[in-house]
Amino acid sequence: MRYSTYFLGCRVNQAEIEFFEDKLLKLGFEPSKDGKADIIIFNTCAVTNKAEKESYRLIRKIFATNPSSKIFITGCIVPLNKSFINQVKERIVQDNEVLKKNVDNIYIIPSTQKEKVIEIIEKEIIDKPHFDSLEISPKFIQRSKYYIKVQDGCNHFCTFCIIPYTRGRSRSKPVEQVVNEIKDICKNIGNNSDFGAEITLTGICLGEYGLDINTSLAKLLKAIIPYIPENARVRLSSMDLITLDEELIEVMASSPKICKFLHLSLQSGSNRILKLMKRNYTIEQYLDIIDKLYKTIPDLGISTDIIVGFPTETEEDFNLTLEAAKKAKFHRIHIFPFSFRPYTFAYQKMRHIKIDHEKVKEFEKKLMILSLEQSKNFITERQGKEYDILVEEGGYGYTHNFIRIKTNVDKVNCFVKVKIDGIEEEKGNFAVAKGLVTLPV
Structure with missing residues (x-):
């Protein structure tokens, strides 16, 4: 069985999605490569009106292309007051007959009860005994x-x-x-x-x-x-x-x-x-x-x-x-x-x-x-100063104090020492520094 995960918003939402991914891998699921999956988990954001609207837009898009999938909606669009949970479903399906027909495939899980996502998958979908939601699962994927x-x-x-x-x-x-x-x-x-x-x-x-x-x-x-x-x-x-x-x-x-x-x-x-x-x-x-x-x-x-x-x-x-x-x-x-x-x-x-x-x-x-x-x-102010950066895709990386730096390093997921050599580019409301590689860390 395959899974897909989505999130909007803060680092906490990202951390929670990584938790779900590790649990699903441990249960034998495989990540989807084309967006179509048996299990879909979406960790939403509602900190602003714009984020909430985008969450609902993405939910409807995901559901429309995966009408037979089991879709778990959690995160901050889900209120703690249970009386409002049905309103979330109603807003998702609106007047779409296909979505209404498959509405039972949608699970609405409050943020304070996220462990229930795994419980439901174990008990109702793959019929495996529940394990402790606080159990530490190994990190299956080596990440930077x-x-x-x-x-x-x-x-x-x-x-x-x-x-x-x-x-x-x-x-x-x-x-x-x-x-x-x-x-x-x-x-x-x-x-x-x-x-x-x-x-x-x-x-x-x-x-x-x-x-x-x-x-x-x-x-x-x-x-x-x-x-x-x-x-x-x-x-x-x-x-x-x-x-x-x-x-x-x-x-x-x-x-x-x-x-x-x-x-x-x-x-x-x-x-x-x-x-x-x-x-x-x-x-x-x-x-x-x-x-x-x-x-x-x-x-x-x-x-x-x-x-x-x-x-x-x-x-x-x-x-x-x-x-x-x-x-x-x-x-x-x-x-x-x-x-x-x-x-x-x-x-x-x-x-x-x-x-x-x-x-x-x-x-x-x-x-x-x-x-x-x-x-x-x-x-x-830091022109000529040396920093260790963790290189990501495209040769970019961050210093310890969160300066984004562009280098010409081909490798990724490694530390290199760079010297700041001016400004490489501007990205909206922040600048990217140019980094001259001096040596690997």
């Missing part, structure tokens, strides 16, 4: 990039965000389980200098790791670092600034195996808007911590998320955001036009407020220009 989900859910309930309503409260994977997964992956990576790998720890609120099990992200890093071979490194996915603590900063600064890069969402540079968003920090607090990070962690790179067009945002508010982004020296800015999301405070209390979409486009354009400018500055 691995994503391990160590945390899920969120306790913050920012007024614009749907995630707590689709993924539930924050919860952490036990340290022992993460260590076992790391050991498993590192066996697959080996110590071959001709092969390199990067392991990314992911979570919806990664910095909250351990709050529910009496530990911390810093302690988790200390537990896994001894098992990381010389030809591998660890990267952290996005987190909230308020979850950074002294111990985590010290571990990042002192360990050469941890990439010196952080993605710390700002969302706005206006204290008035931050308060409306319920972000739990002021811009002054944010910039103070950013300044400390730059002083403590050598050669640190920082990127961020910013929302434009939050209800009642004015030109003055936006200018404060521009100023904050300049002071923080982000070398990449991810820009999200605001959209009302169901269940959220903003949706319930503010959706009567009209959004000036032309003004939002103007704000977005200004941030794009600033992001590109600061990306180029970050590269130029």
